[in-house]
Amino acid sequence: MAMMYSEKVMEHFSNPRNVGEIENADGVGEVGNAKCGDIMKIYMKINGDTVEDVKFKTFGCGAAIATSSMATELIKGKKIDDVLKLTNKAVVEALDGLPSIKLHCSVLAEQAVKSALSDYYRRQGIDPVPIVGEIVDEDETDIGSCALAFSK
Amino acid sequence: MEQQETIYFDNAATTQISGDVLDSMMFWLTKGYGNASSIYRLGREADTALAKARSDIAAALGVQSGEIFFTSGGSEGDNWAIKSLAKAGQAKGKNHIVTSLFEHHAVLHALDSLKKDGFEVTYLPVYENGTVRIADLEAAITDKTALVTIMYVNNEVGTIQPIEQIGAVCAAKNVPFHTDAVQAVGNLPIDIKKSRIGLMTVSGHKLHAQKGVGFLYADKRYKPAPLIDGGAQERGRRAGTENIAGIVGLAKAVVFATENVANKRAHIQPLADKLKHGVLSLGHVDLNGEGGERISGTLNFCIQGVEAESLLLSLDMKRIAASSGSACTSGSLDPSHVLLSMGIPHWKANGSLRLSLSEYTTEAEVDYFLQVFPPIVERLRENSPLWEKIVKEIPFK
Known part of the structure; x- marks a missing residue:
């Protein structure tokens, strides 16, 4: 039973957008872990109320790389208020769907974006939780919960 | 080629x-x-x-x-x-x-x-x-x-x-x-x-x-x-x-x-050796089961800092068919029970690659593989936060 990715996923996997790091980023977020097999790290340059630039690095499967790439595309140049509204569903739709066992990658991408915003607020001395919410991350203590953490 | x-x-x-x-x-x-x-x-x-x-x-x-x-x-x-x-x-x-x-x-x-x-x-x-x-x-x-x-x-x-x-x-x-x-x-x-x-x-x-x-x-x-x-x-x-x-x-x-056991081995062994040395020369690569007696045609590596599915998809784009120990493409997200049973940690097992040869494998195919494989690994590692941790020796979970 071979798993099929959409052409959009494969396109983002082969030519991911916004790959790399931002020096002196205003917010950096990292979610996932090596044990679960995916780590996403997002860098943001924020100017006023706008995410001016965004870059990412991802260790993970095709879906992990494609969802990170798409998430950065969806938020680049957007107002923070709009970025906060990014959902994993929007990422999945923009990629023309994901196999069900890979849906957790889109959640991870959403959480990576939120984690970078949280870091930005913390650097401003602002408690991010009321604005961004709690970051849901994979639980490395139990391999079975790698993807399950997101179904809570 | x-x-x-x-x-x-x-x-x-x-x-x-x-x-x-x-x-x-x-x-x-x-x-x-x-x-x-x-x-x-x-x-x-x-x-x-x-x-x-x-x-x-x-x-x-x-x-x-x-x-x-x-x-x-x-x-x-x-x-x-x-x-x-x-x-x-x-x-x-x-x-x-x-x-x-x-x-x-x-x-x-x-x-x-x-x-x-x-x-x-x-x-x-x-x-x-x-x-x-x-x-x-x-x-x-x-x-x-x-x-x-x-x-x-x-x-x-x-x-x-x-x-x-x-x-x-x-x-x-x-x-x-x-x-x-x-x-x-x-x-x-x-x-x-x-x-x-x-x-x-x-x-x-x-x-x-x-x-x-x-x-x-x-x-x-x-x-x-x-x-x-x-x-x-x-x-x-x-x-x-x-x-x-x-x-x-x-x-x-x-x-x-x-x-034809002997003939097959005589054909495969030098090709497998060439593949093995080529892949190991990338560095931060482990040959799994190396201490055991192995058949010549099956090689299993952990390519540190990259994830297996990304590797396989990238190889597929170059028309190379290979597999991982990982069952991630077949419905399970857990890494291979085989590699874990051998004491290989999850983070390494997540980056496994199995190359298995036959009497039909040619040296030209091995050479082609060794030509396209290093840039694939390099690209994936460059974009991998795990690789960054490995080379900078930053502890990770």
């Missing part, structure tokens, strides 16, 4: 059908379509072909025709051998089975199903070298042991198990011994009698025969109770109209494979 055709490095998954095998099958797929149980000439001819295939395989393995039972392949052979031996043992009050941690799922899941029926299973460790230890086996066998089932060659890492010693221990303790030899036939000289193998599973499609055909060898002392009930085929032990074309092709493939 401009490549249009698939560069196939997944011969442990399945193989291409050989020209000789296909030729041997054609008559039985077209003109010789009779049912081997029918009384008229067409049926009798099919029955004669069936008998010849059986005796050719028996002769190639140094056993008797009556000890060969045709099946649909490896999963059926494993299930049949294990469940029939378990049932026979249960009738004598034996409810214990010994196996290894890194068997194929056809064995492990058959055992899971027996556990629901009250069987207890001992899983022998396989250590970093991917090999069971005889002392562990000796310690595991009790007077309640109904059977021992240990694979001949591991399908993911290619390590060879000490079959002759296992057979000797089982014989001494009078416990039936089954081995899944799906990855062994053609890669090693096999001496069933000397190794005192009681039952042995073989599959055709790993040997350049068709998918959906294989056989179970069962020493005449064991008469496996049917898993599939119905007609009187296979001496009343395995019902179903025989796949004559498939069986004729299987016999051709088994005879060729057993006669």
Whole structure:
């Protein structure tokens, strides 16, 4: 039973957008872990109320790389208020769907974006939780919960 | 080298059908379509072909025709051998089975199903070298042991198990011994009698025969109770109209494979060595099961800092077919039970790559692989936060 990715996923996997790091980023977020097999790290340059630039690095499967790439595309140049509204569903739709066992990658991408915003607020001395919410991350203590953490 | 055709490095998954095998099958797929149980000439001819295939395989393995039972392949052979031996043992009050941690799922899941029926299973460790230890086996066998089932060659890492010693221990303790030899036939000289193998599973499609055909060898002392009930085929032990074309092709493939073990190894070894050195030269790469005795055609690496599926998708874009130990593409997100059983940590097992060769592998294909592989790894590592942690020696979970 071979798993099929959409052409959009494969396109983002082969030519991911916004790959790399931002020096002196205003917010950096990292979610996932090596044990679960995916780590996403997002860098943001924020100017006023706008995410001016965004870059990412991802260790993970095709879906992990494609969802990170798409998430950065969806938020680049957007107002923070709009970025906060990014959902994993929007990422999945923009990629023309994901196999069900890979849906957790889109959640991870959403959480990576939120984690970078949280870091930005913390650097401003602002408690991010009321604005961004709690970051849901994979639980490395139990391999079975790698993807399950997101179904809570 | 401009490549249009698939560069196939997944011969442990399945193989291409050989020209000789296909030729041997054609008559039985077209003109010789009779049912081997029918009384008229067409049926009798099919029955004669069936008998010849059986005796050719028996002769190639140094056993008797009556000890060969045709099946649909490896999963059926494993299930049949294990469940029939378990049932026979249960009738004598034996409810214990010994196996290894890194068997194929056809064995492990058959055992899971027996556990629901009250069987207890001992899983022998396989250590970093991917090999069971005889002392562990000796310690595991009790007077309640109904059977021992240990694979001949591991399908993911290619390590060879000490079959002759296992057979000797089982014989001494009078416990039936089954081995899944799906990855062994053609890669090693096999001496069933000397190794005192009681039952042995073989599959055709790993040997350049068709998918959906294989056989179970069962020493005449064991008469496996049917898993599939119905007609009187296979001496009343395995019902179903025989796949004559498939069986004729299987016999051709088994005879060729057993006669050409040395030639195959002579062809594959230098290619595998070149591949191995090329891949290891990337750095931060482990060859899994290196300390164990391995068949020449299966190489399993952990490419640190990259994830297996990304690697496989990238190779596929270059028309290279390979696989990982990881089952992530087949519905499970857990890394390979084989690699984990060998003590390889998750973070490494998530980046596993299996390359398996055959007599059809060419040096040009190996060279092409070694040309396209390093830039793929470099690209994925460059974009990997894990790789950053590895090279900067930052601790990670």
